[in-house]
Amino acid sequence: NAPTAELQALDAAHHMHPFTHSADLAKKGARVITRAEGVWLNDSEGERILDGMAGLWCVNIGYGRKELAAAAARQMEELPYYNTFFQTTHVPAIQLSARLAELAPGNLNHVFYASSGSEANDTNIRLARTYWAEKGAPERKVIISRWNAYHGSSVGSGSLGGMKGMHAQGGMPIPDIHHIDQPDWWSEGGDMTPEEFGLERARQLEQAIEEIGPEKVAAFIAEPVQGAGGVIVPPETYWPEIQRIVKKYGILLIADEVICGFGRTGNWFGSQTMGITPDIMTIAKGLSSGYQPIGGSILSDEVAEVIAGTEFNHGYTYSGHPVACAVALENLRILDEEGVVKQVAEETGPYLKEKFEGLAAHPLVGEAKIVGFMGSLALTPDKASRAPFAADAGTVGYICRERCFANNLVMRHVGDRMIISPPLVMSKEEIDTLIDRAWTSLDECHARLKAEGLMVAGTR
Numbered sequence: 244n245a246p247t248a249e250l251q252a253l254d255a256a257h258h259m260h261p262f263t264h265s266a267d268l269a270k271k272g273a274r275v276i277t278r279a280e281g282v283w284l285n286d287s288e289g290e291r292i293l294d295g296m297a298g299l300w301c302v303n304i305g306y307g308r309k310e311l312a313a314a315a316a317r318q319m320e321e322l323p324y325y326n327t328f329f330q331t332t333h334v335p336a337i338q339l340s341a342r343l344a345e346l347a348p349g350n351l352n353h354v355f356y357a358s359s360g361s362e363a364n365d366t367n368i369r370l371a372r373t374y375w376a377e378k379g380a381p382e383r384k385v386i387i388s389r390w391n392a393y394h395g396s397s398v399g400s401g402s403l404g405g406m407k408g409m410h411a412q413g414g415m416p417i418p419d420i421h422h423i424d425q426p427d428w429w430s431e432g433g434d435m436t437p438e439e440f441g442l443e444r445a446r447q448l449e450q451a452i453e454e455i456g457p458e459k460v461a462a463f464i465a466e467p468v469q470g471a472g473g474v475i476v477p478p479e480t481y482w483p484e485i486q487r488i489v490k491k492y493g494i495l496l497i498a499d500e501v502i503c504g505f506g507r508t509g510n511w512f513g514s515q516t517m518g519i520t521p522d523i524m525t526i527a528k529g530l531s532s533g534y535q536p537i538g539g540s541i542l543s544d545e546v547a548e549v550i551a552g553t554e555f556n557h558g559y560t561y562s563g564h565p566v567a568c569a570v571a572l573e574n575l576r577i578l579d580e581e582g583v584v585k586q587v588a589e590e591t592g593p594y595l596k597e598k599f600e601g602l603a604a605h606p607l608v609g610e611a612k613i614v615g616f617m618g619s620l621a622l623t624p625d626k627a628s629r630a631p632f633a634a635d636a637g638t639v640g641y642i643c644r645e646r647c648f649a650n651n652l653v654m655r656h657v658g659d660r661m662i663i664s665p666p667l668v669m670s671k672e673e674i675d676t677l678i679d680r681a682w683t684s685l686d687e688c689h690a691r692l693k694a695e696g697l698m699v700a701g702t703r
């Protein structure tokens with residue numbers, strides 16, 4: 244490889260980074276990741292970095308699995324590409340669909356492929372509206388989602404998401420998307436108990452449906468555990484109430500399993516962990532552990548039957564790409580045969596939970612919440628009152644993330660929450676290293692916030 248400075252200069256000159264202030268990054272230079280093995284990344288300077296984020300919530304199986312590379316190579320030689328439009332199909336798409344139908348809960352038995360989570364959620368908008376149109380209710384178009392949720396970056400999926408900064412830049416949301424508040428007790432629960440707050444937030448769905456008019460609402464979409472918005476674990480009362488409401492009004496429930504799926508919460512799907520029965524699930528990321536771009540929607544028998552009754556004018560060149568399907572199949576085989584999902588549920592998951600929750604003793608951490616292998620730390624200048632920082636939340640989170648990165652640990656920040664989502668194959672010893680590095684980074688962040696006069700409480 245070329246020297247780091249040369250690579251960084253080329254990167255700054257020609258590469259626009261997603262979700263990044265590229266001009267700012269160009270001044271510092273992006274860290275160049277060159278190789279990875281297990282849960283460890285190597286950079287171009289020879290540093291070893293512990294990956295606490297599984298790439299970007301993707302690499303459930305860990306890096307460097309030769310079986311996945313071999314599956315891709317085999318498939319490329321045999322049949323690198325063919326489409327699944329009209330009258331053709333191929334073996335990897337058939338086998339993967341059948342396997343997903345086995346793994347998915349309840350009557351979710353039918354797969355419509357995409358190459359990413361964003362594409363799949365765009366598909367879901369079309370699916371939900373087509374479903375109602377075919378059932379003779381074309382006015383049922385509104386999809387209800389949540390503020391601060393993330394469902395992708397295309398105009399459709401970005402509209403489903405509730406990131407106001409994103410909406411402001413792209414003329415989003417598109418019509419007939421409605422948002423309600425998220426069940427974030429730590430930040431927004433006020434004097435309510437988590438249980439009261441969970442019910443209050445769920446009932447916003449009922450209020451929204453009544454205000455919009457039940458005859459106009461097609462679906463509600465949410466992650467079982469909100470990941471990208473900051474790993475917001477909902478209070479226990481939330482999902483049962485949501486489930487009651489969608490049933491009462493007969494609207495479709497779409498569970499976005501892009502992060503929660505494929506073992507992350509200790510079950511194959513987050514819907515199982517949270518006791519949800521969705522009509523459609525969005526899948527991506529962990530489906531192939533990020534080794535190939537692939538996503539999709541898994542439909543219930545009922546939804547699939549209605550959609551199959553018409554020509555659904557939607558699809559992507561790479562829907563069910565054979566190489567991506569072959570790699571996903573191999574990934575699912577390994578997750579299953581090596582007992583990775585079980586391990587998260589019964590061994591390393593409980594171990595990580597105990598250690599991660601221990602971080603709540605740090606003076607900067609108000610709350611440590613974790614489900615399976617996804618967790619977050621709410622940073623605060625005042626634990627007792629759950630106060631936010633007077634300074635911009637992003638500034639505080641950014642300082643903490645930088646300290647982690649300097650200590651060769653990848654954690655992410657969303658506002659003033661710090662997030663982990665490690666590869667599911669992380670060992671207990673590696674978990675100890677993660678916790679040690681997180682603690683050291685929190686200490687350094689705390690010292691810097693104090694030195695800069697930023698440990699000051701603000702108001703919500």
Ligand code: PMP
Pocket residue numbers: 358359360361362364393394395396466470471499500501502527528538
């Ligand atoms: N849904 C969720 C919950 C996600 O976290 C993401 C990606 N972070 C997406 C959808 C979009 O997936 P992709 O980036 O593959 O388009």
